[in-house]
Amino acid sequence: MKKIYLDNAATTPTDARVLEAMLPFFSQMYGNPSSLHAFGQEAKHAIEEARYIVAQFIGAKQEEIVFTSGGTESNNTAIKGVAYARREKGNHIITSKIEHHAVMEPCHFLEKQGFEVTYIPVDEFGLVDPADVKKAISGKTILISIIQANNEIGTIEPIAEIGKIARREGVYFHTDAVQTLGHVPVNVSELNVDILSASGHKLYGPKGVGILYVRKGIRMLPFMHGGDQEQGRRASTHNVPGIVGFGKAVELAKDEMANEIEQLTLLRDKMIKGILDSIEYARLNGHPQERLPNNVNVSISYVEGESMLLNLDMEGIACSTGSACTSSSLEPSHVLAAIGLSHELAHGSLRFTLGRLTSEEDIDYVLTRLPVIVRKLRAMSPLYKKEVK
């Protein structure tokens, strides 16, 4: 059976060239970068080279890049690290209603610790209005954290504009760039961000490695205490193969991103149009233009997401859904709720995220299978009968 992977926002395959770059660092160049001997220095050299590549790519200085274990750690460090470092200045944090759990949950945690958090709403396309952020700033605001592009609906936020406001007000500004690094241009100066999180496995790198960009002069407590790795900003022996892989993944992105954006945007728009043309009562979620090149998110009325997902899976097609049925909390996606979708429409959402390996044939295949699946499930749906007939 044909196998089509359209869940690249969940994770991407590690690029063969990345894996090749990583392999020597398991059993040949296995030194600890903190060691003074040649074994250690060889590994040290490798991670510093990766740091240089990453720094160059996002317009940062080398010493502003901290390697972590992934996006979740980077986000946790950013939110809690700033909150505790700046506690004496204030206890107010501003974020949005469509953050990834790795930002939202640290904020919920801090609320229990006496911090106040404002969750900025978004419009029907998932856009944060910078004016709303500005209005929410008070004398006690110490941090603003807004996702650069949402992982579910792909909407790209006006980060540069929000960053300008934050800087003017003297408030630290963090962005979760897990979905954007390597997929759309990310430059910390142009975006006016002070802190930025990204993850290796979302850009064809390995799992278990991430970065935190911390602008020089930004005060932040470490999350991991221990050795003095990463200038005391993140203890723990370096994940050398992972860091090397991250560097290689970024190097590849530097060469291939522009081309990929063009290719994927064409495929994305073909897929969106194909779904909306062939399936009645379907809608696009997220912004039609301010959108990640690889994100297709649709709601299909009268059918439930997990049922569609399982049927697609039986046809070899992998995607994801914001349906309550697939979440462990049985709550529908908070992102889909934030853009105003009814419970039922959130229930019937599907996310397809394209990638480096996606071909036009893959999209054509999905476009032939999905309408058949929807028809089958609608024939079974008590809602379809009532609303449509």
Next chain:
Amino acid sequence: MEYSEKVMEHFRNPRNVGEIENPDGVGRVGNPVCGDIMELYIKVKDGVITDARFKTFGCGAAIATSSMVTELVKNKTIDDALKISNRAVADALGGLPPIKMHCSLLAEEALKKALDDYRGRTSIPASGKPVRKLQMG
């Protein structure tokens, strides 16, 4: 979370999908937990359920439990059908992931409602043989 083979089999090939014209009982329930909706139709003759059909808006587990409950009630007396619990439906499917147990509750509730509806439409004399209520109007 993983579904049993049996759940997937019923999800792939659900039994008794659809409606019954002039049913003797209908149970329509919505699940407040996750928003699934199920409709169960039954046909009864001489106190025995001769046909059962369903329509469901919901996840894999909701569809599989709907399918299974229609299979379980067929050819059962009303009294026996009333004894079918959500646990029995889940067990017949080789179990459900804990987080999906509420789907089996949906099936049980739909069945109970359909049976209530049936009993509301009929009066059951001591003989146990149901007699159709006169349709007024």
